[in-house]
Amino acid sequence: MAHGRRNGAGGRLGGFAVLCLLIGVAARASAAPETFNTALPVARGEFVFREQFVYRRASGDSTPADRELEVLGAVSVLGYGVMPDLAVFGVLPVLDKELDVTPPAGGRVTRATRGIGDAQLFARYTLFKRNFRGGSFRVAPFAGLELPSGDNDARDALGRLPAPLQLGSGSWDPFGGVVATYQTLDFQVDAQLAYKANTEADGFEFGDEARFDASLQYRLWPRRLEGGVPGFLYGVLESNLIHQGRNEVAGAEDGDSGGTTWLVSPGLQYVTKRWILEGIVQLPAVQDLNGSALEDDFTVRAGFRVNF
Amino acid sequence: MARMIRLTALLIAVLLPAAALAAPARYQLQVDGLACPFCAYGIEKELKATDGVTGIDIDINAGTVTVTMEEGAAMTEARAAQVVEDAGFTLGAFNEIAAAADATAE
Numbered sequence: 001m002a003h004g005r006r007n008g009a010g011g012r013l014g015g016f017a018v019l020c021l022l023i024g025v026a027a028r029a030s031a032a033p034e035t036f037n038t039a040l041p042v043a044r045g046e047f048v049f050r051e052q053f054v055y056r057r058a059s060g061d062s063t064p065a066d067r068e069l070e071v072l073g074a075v076s077v078l079g080y081g082v083m084p085d086l087a088v089f090g091v092l093p094v095l096d097k098e099l100d101v102t103p104p105a106g107g108r109v110t111r112a113t114r115g116i117g118d119a120q121l122f123a124r125y126t127l128f129k130r131n132f133r134g135g136s137f138r139v140a141p142f143a144g145l146e147l148p149s150g151d152n153d154a155r156d157a158l159g160r161l162p163a164p165l166q167l168g169s170g171s172w173d174p175f176g177g178v179v180a181t182y183q184t185l186d187f188q189v190d191a192q193l194a195y196k197a198n199t200e201a202d203g204f205e206f207g208d209e210a211r212f213d214a215s216l217q218y219r220l221w222p223r224r225l226e227g228g229v230p231g232f233l234y235g236v237l238e239s240n241l242i243h244q245g246r247n248e249v250a251g252a253e254d255g256d257s258g259g260t261t262w263l264v265s266p267g268l269q270y271v272t273k274r275w276i277l278e279g280i281v282q283l284p285a286v287q288d289l290n291g292s293a294l295e296d297d298f299t300v301r302a303g304f305r306v307n308f
Numbered sequence: 309m310a311r312m313i314r315l316t317a318l319l320i321a322v323l324l325p326a327a328a329l330a331a332p333a334r335y336q337l338q339v340d341g342l343a344c345p346f347c348a349y350g351i352e353k354e355l356k357a358t359d360g361v362t363g364i365d366i367d368i369n370a371g372t373v374t375v376t377m378e379e380g381a382a383m384t385e386a387r388a389a390q391v392v393e394d395a396g397f398t399l400g401a402f403n404e405i406a407a408a409a410d411a412t413a414e
Contacts, residue, residue: 041396043350081350084396131341131398133371183343185369225369229345273345273352273366307349 033190033215034267034280034301035238039126039138039181042081050077052303058294065101067294072096073117085126093117095150097165111161117150118168122175135184143176152201163204163247164257170201185225188234190215200248207245207258214239217269229273236267236280246290259289261296276305332362333381337373337388338400344368350395358383358391374405
């Protein structure tokens with residue numbers, strides 16, 4: 001039996017990108033986006049560490065299974081400036097996934113898994129930059145690999161957990177894209193195009209993911225700048241347009257997976273010379289998912305960054 | 309008494325220029341691209357690793373970094389440009405400030 005497709009209660013999770021939780025939770029800097037990358041520099045020899053806590057909920061299932069999904073995550077990111085234009089990043093998530101479902105036989109069942117998810121390694125290179133007084137414009141392509149560090153064979157009393165509920169995909173998945181950043185003392189705009197090619201492992205393959213992200217960060221305080229380096233409070237508004245292809249199980253497409261989602265996300269970010277505190281809520285504005293794929297209610301992200 | 313006064317005046321005339329010459333050098337770097345607090349740390353870290361640097365004052369609104377050197381030390385424009393570039397920015401201008409010597413003269 002092809003695992004991940006049907007294995008008792010909760011088998012049909014619909015697989016909408018529980019793993020895409022991780023992509024774009026990457027690096028750097030400054031008044032950078034909270035849900036994806038930035039092109040702002042990491043100085044040579046500088047480290048940036050970021051920790052982001054994530055809570056995601058998906059419910060409102062119209063099928064008899066009445067699925068409810070909760071995911072808690074702590075995503076750690078370490079970035080290093082190899083050269084002024086080249087930075088490398090490592091991402092390691094720790095996840096706690098829980099799915100409540102009503103099986104065909106009745107009752108209510110909880111299926112859960114906890115542990116390290118799939119890590120990511122990637123590099124970002126500044127291809128173009130124009131520095132001017134009080135601002136800059138940069139364009140930086142990036143590329144990397146998602147590693148199968150998370151368990152993809154977790155089981156419970158009902159058998160093997162469905163693939164989207166596993167901590168990892170079991171596959172080596174390359175990804176890449178390009179991010180552009182325009183920054184002034186008053187605001188910053190970032191935009192990113194990214195693509196992840198999910199590969200097959202143990203007869204299961206998540207659909208590829210393509211995304212277009214945009215972010216506006218506007219300095220709310222202080223209203224007037226004087227000397228020194230004061231902390232900046234930014235109001236943040238981000239947009240994530242994500243399309244995921246259908247999953248494949250033993251070469252056959254799963255009609256209840258994949259689709260397109262548009263998230264609109266308001267947030268706040270306080271930036272000092274040495275640390276950043278930030279928080280954002282991702283709200284689904286549009287969800288056009290295939291079949292009975294489970295839709296998101298919301299995702300909350302909060303965390304901090306430090307440089308050293 | 310008159311001899312004492314002449315001697316004192318002579319000492320002041322000799323020591324004053326010497327004090328001015330020994331005043332720490334200060335430089336003002338115009339940093340193009342610097343536009344937010346978190347980015348400023350990269351420049352500060354590089355400068356702290358530079359021999360002779362005793363003080364760093366960043367004005368993010370003006371986009372300037374004022375560097376104070378220890379007595380007898382100097383910074384070159386080439387070194388300043390390297391520090392700024394290593395942080396991902398561009399050196400827009402490099403000027404030596406005479407304020408420390410002026411303060412001594414007063």
